[in-house]
Amino acid sequence: MxxxxxxxxxxxxxxxxxxxxxxxxxxxxxxxxxxxxxxxxxxxxxxNVVARALASSRTRILALLHPDLEARPNATVIQFVMSAAHGARERGYDLVLWPVNGDEQMSHLLAGGLVDGALLMEVQIHDPRVDRLIASRLPFALIGRTEDEDLPFVDIDFVTTIDQALAHLRSYGHRRVALVTQRTKAPSGHEPGRIMRVESAYRDAMAALGEPPAVITVAGTSAGGREAARALAEDAPEATAVILVNEGASAGLVKGSRELGRSVPGDLSVISASTTAELGEMIEPSLTVMAAPAPQLGRLGVNALIDQLEGVQDALPHILIPCTLVPGQSVGPARPS
Amino acid sequence: MxxxxxxxxxxxxxxxxxxxxxxxxxxxxxxxxxxxxxxxxxxxxxxNVVARALASSRTRILALLHPDLEARPNATVIQFVMSAAHGARERGYDLVLWPVNGDEQMSHLLAGGLVDGALLMEVQIHDPRVDRLIASRLPFALIGRTEDEDLPFVDIDFVTTIDQALAHLRSYGHRRVALVTQRTKAPSGHEPGRIMRVESAYRDAMAALGEPPAVITVAGTSAGGREAARALAEDAPEATAVILVNEGASAGLVKGSRELGRSVPGDLSVISASTTAELGEMIEPSLTVMAAPAPQLGRLGVNALIDQLEGVQDALPHILIPCTLVPGQSVGPARPS
The missing domain is CATH 1.10.260.40 (lambda repressor-like DNA-binding domains)
Structure with a gap:
C-alpha cells in the first residue's frame, strides 16, 4: 500500500x-x-477519498442549490455560481451543482448523505428548502435572506444600493424616479426575497425624500423591458429617471423607450442595479449600472458554510455588501418638467 | 437499521x-x-451513499472540467454547464464543478478517487488534460474536439454553421464576407479547437465560392469588438458582411462600426454565430444569430460519459450539431460596390 x-x-x-x-x-x-x-x-x-469519507463521516462535498438556470441564464447569477465553486476549491472542498425546481430534488439531497452542507441561491421570503434543511439538521448558508434574518446569510445590501442610485440621479436633478422590478411565476410569499427588499428600500427612500413612488413589475425578458417602457410612458409620465432591478429587461426597456420616441438619457435616465458592467456595456447607450458584488458574495457564502463545518467561531455571519456604481452613458440631466 | x-x-x-x-x-x-x-x-x-460507493467502487459523481468562467462568464458556456448538470441529475448522477486553470487542478481529480468520470469543456487542439485522463484511465467525454477525433465527443458542426451563415448572406447579395474570430492568451496549439475549426471551415467555404477570405482576430471583449470594426474598415473595406464567432465582441463590433460612420446593416451586415438569441436581442439593431446548440450538447455530452460508465454499447459517440439561424435586424441587402 x-x-x-x-x-x-x-x-x-x-x-x-x-x-x-x-x-x-x-x-x-x-x-x-x-x-x-x-x-x-x-x-x-x-x-481513496471514499474510504476517507467513510472513516471521517465527512465527504468534503457541498451542494449548491440553485434555481433552474437552464432556460435563461443570467449573467449575475452565474458569477455567484462560479465564485462559489472557486471558493470551495480553494479550501479543499468540491461543489456539486444541485438544480432544484421547487421541492423536487430535496429528498435526494437530504437522505443521500453525499454532502456535508448546502449553499442556497435565489432564497425566497418563505423558503420551503430552508425549512427542510433545518428539519434535517444539514448545515447550510444562504446567498440571500428569508424573513428569518437569524439564519447565516450573505446578501446584497439593497438599502444602500437604492440610496446610492437615488443620490446619483438626484445629483443630475432627478426628483421623480420610478422603479422597475421583476415579476416571477412564484406563488405569493415564495418570490425571491430580493424583490420584496428592493421595493421596500425604494419606497422607504422615496418617502424620506417626500416624493411619490412609482413601481412597475415586468418579466425579466426583452418583452418585459418593452412593457416597462410603455408603462413608464403611460402610468408614470412625470418620472424623468428609472432604477431597474431586472437584468433581463434592461435592453428591452432602452429599446422600447426609443421606439416610443423617448431617448435615453435625454427623456429618461436609466440605472440598472444588481447586474454586471459588461452587460451594461453591450447596450446602446452603455448603461450606468450598480454592479452586483457577486464574485465576493459567492466566496463569502461558501466560506460561511465551510466555517460552520470546521467549527470556526462566529460562523453564522450576516454579511451585507452594496452594489457598486459604474457610470455609463444612460444618466443625464433631468428634463425640465 | x-x-x-x-x-x-x-x-x-x-x-x-x-x-x-x-x-x-x-x-x-x-x-x-x-x-x-x-x-x-x-x-x-x-x-449512506458513501458506504454504497465504497461497496460498489462507484460514486456516481462526475466532474465537469471547465475553464475559468469567473472573470467573464459567457452566455453560451453557461448553457453547456447548466444543461450538463440537469442531464446528469436526470440519470441519477451528480456533477461537480471543477475549475481547471491550465494543469493546476488535475492531480486532485486523478488521484482523488472522488469521481467516476470527467466531462471536458473548452477542449484544446492539443489538450494536456486529455493526455492525463488517458494516462490515468479515467473515463471521459469531450464537449469540443482535440486533433484526435477518435475520442468520444459532442461538438458544434462549424462546417454546416459557416455554410448556412454564408448562404443566408449570399441570399442578400453579399459576396465579400469577412470572419471575426477570438484571440485567446493560450500558447500556440493550446487554443480552443473551435477557433481553428471555424477558421478552416470559413476558408474552405470561401475558396469553394471563389471569393478571397479576410480573417480578423480580436479579444472577446467590447474593446475587441471595436478593434474588429476598425480592422474591417481599414483592412477589409470591400467586405459588405461579417460572420462573427466571438460572442464577447459582438456588441462592440456594432457600436464601433456606428462610431466609424458605418451603419449595421446599411453598410455592414452582421451574423453572430455560436451565441444565444437572447444576447443578440440585447443589441441595437437586434443581431441575426446562429444560436449554439448548447442545451442539447451539454446533455449529449453527459450522456456520452454515463453511457461509457454503464457499459452501453456504442458509447463512444462522435456527435456534431450545427447552430440554428435566428434572423434579427442586422442583415440587409449588400451595398453596391
Missing amino acids: VTMRDVAERANVSIATVSFVLNGTKRVAPETRTRIEAAIEELGYRR | VTMRDVAERANVSIATVSFVLNGTKRVAPETRTRIEAAIEELGYRR
Whole structure:
C-alpha cells in the first residue's frame, strides 16, 4: 500500500506539499508539482477519498442549490455560481451543482448523505428548502435572506444600493424616479426575497425624500423591458429617471423607450442595479449600472458554510455588501418638467 | 437499521418509487412524494451513499472540467454547464464543478478517487488534460474536439454553421464576407479547437465560392469588438458582411462600426454565430444569430460519459450539431460596390 509519505520521499518534499497538490489547496511551484505528479504516477499512489469519507463521516462535498438556470441564464447569477465553486476549491472542498425546481430534488439531497452542507441561491421570503434543511439538521448558508434574518446569510445590501442610485440621479436633478422590478411565476410569499427588499428600500427612500413612488413589475425578458417602457410612458409620465432591478429587461426597456420616441438619457435616465458592467456595456447607450458584488458574495457564502463545518467561531455571519456604481452613458440631466 | 423496503411499506408504494424519489431519477406525483418523504422522516431512514460507493467502487459523481468562467462568464458556456448538470441529475448522477486553470487542478481529480468520470469543456487542439485522463484511465467525454477525433465527443458542426451563415448572406447579395474570430492568451496549439475549426471551415467555404477570405482576430471583449470594426474598415473595406464567432465582441463590433460612420446593416451586415438569441436581442439593431446548440450538447455530452460508465454499447459517440439561424435586424441587402 503506497502512502502519501512514500510519495513525499520519492519527490523529496514534505507531506504537506504533497497534500497541497492533491487537494489543490495551495499553489505549488510548477517544477515541484511536476516532480510530485511523476512520483504519484511511478508509485501508483491513489488516495481513496471514499474510504476517507467513510472513516471521517465527512465527504468534503457541498451542494449548491440553485434555481433552474437552464432556460435563461443570467449573467449575475452565474458569477455567484462560479465564485462559489472557486471558493470551495480553494479550501479543499468540491461543489456539486444541485438544480432544484421547487421541492423536487430535496429528498435526494437530504437522505443521500453525499454532502456535508448546502449553499442556497435565489432564497425566497418563505423558503420551503430552508425549512427542510433545518428539519434535517444539514448545515447550510444562504446567498440571500428569508424573513428569518437569524439564519447565516450573505446578501446584497439593497438599502444602500437604492440610496446610492437615488443620490446619483438626484445629483443630475432627478426628483421623480420610478422603479422597475421583476415579476416571477412564484406563488405569493415564495418570490425571491430580493424583490420584496428592493421595493421596500425604494419606497422607504422615496418617502424620506417626500416624493411619490412609482413601481412597475415586468418579466425579466426583452418583452418585459418593452412593457416597462410603455408603462413608464403611460402610468408614470412625470418620472424623468428609472432604477431597474431586472437584468433581463434592461435592453428591452432602452429599446422600447426609443421606439416610443423617448431617448435615453435625454427623456429618461436609466440605472440598472444588481447586474454586471459588461452587460451594461453591450447596450446602446452603455448603461450606468450598480454592479452586483457577486464574485465576493459567492466566496463569502461558501466560506460561511465551510466555517460552520470546521467549527470556526462566529460562523453564522450576516454579511451585507452594496452594489457598486459604474457610470455609463444612460444618466443625464433631468428634463425640465 | 431502517431499509428502503421499510420506507416503501410505510408509504404504501413500491421500492422502485422510493428509489425514484431518493435519486431524483423520475418524476413522482406530488402526493406520493410527500407520503414517501413523510415515511423517510418518521422512520429516520438515511441512505449512506458513501458506504454504497465504497461497496460498489462507484460514486456516481462526475466532474465537469471547465475553464475559468469567473472573470467573464459567457452566455453560451453557461448553457453547456447548466444543461450538463440537469442531464446528469436526470440519470441519477451528480456533477461537480471543477475549475481547471491550465494543469493546476488535475492531480486532485486523478488521484482523488472522488469521481467516476470527467466531462471536458473548452477542449484544446492539443489538450494536456486529455493526455492525463488517458494516462490515468479515467473515463471521459469531450464537449469540443482535440486533433484526435477518435475520442468520444459532442461538438458544434462549424462546417454546416459557416455554410448556412454564408448562404443566408449570399441570399442578400453579399459576396465579400469577412470572419471575426477570438484571440485567446493560450500558447500556440493550446487554443480552443473551435477557433481553428471555424477558421478552416470559413476558408474552405470561401475558396469553394471563389471569393478571397479576410480573417480578423480580436479579444472577446467590447474593446475587441471595436478593434474588429476598425480592422474591417481599414483592412477589409470591400467586405459588405461579417460572420462573427466571438460572442464577447459582438456588441462592440456594432457600436464601433456606428462610431466609424458605418451603419449595421446599411453598410455592414452582421451574423453572430455560436451565441444565444437572447444576447443578440440585447443589441441595437437586434443581431441575426446562429444560436449554439448548447442545451442539447451539454446533455449529449453527459450522456456520452454515463453511457461509457454503464457499459452501453456504442458509447463512444462522435456527435456534431450545427447552430440554428435566428434572423434579427442586422442583415440587409449588400451595398453596391
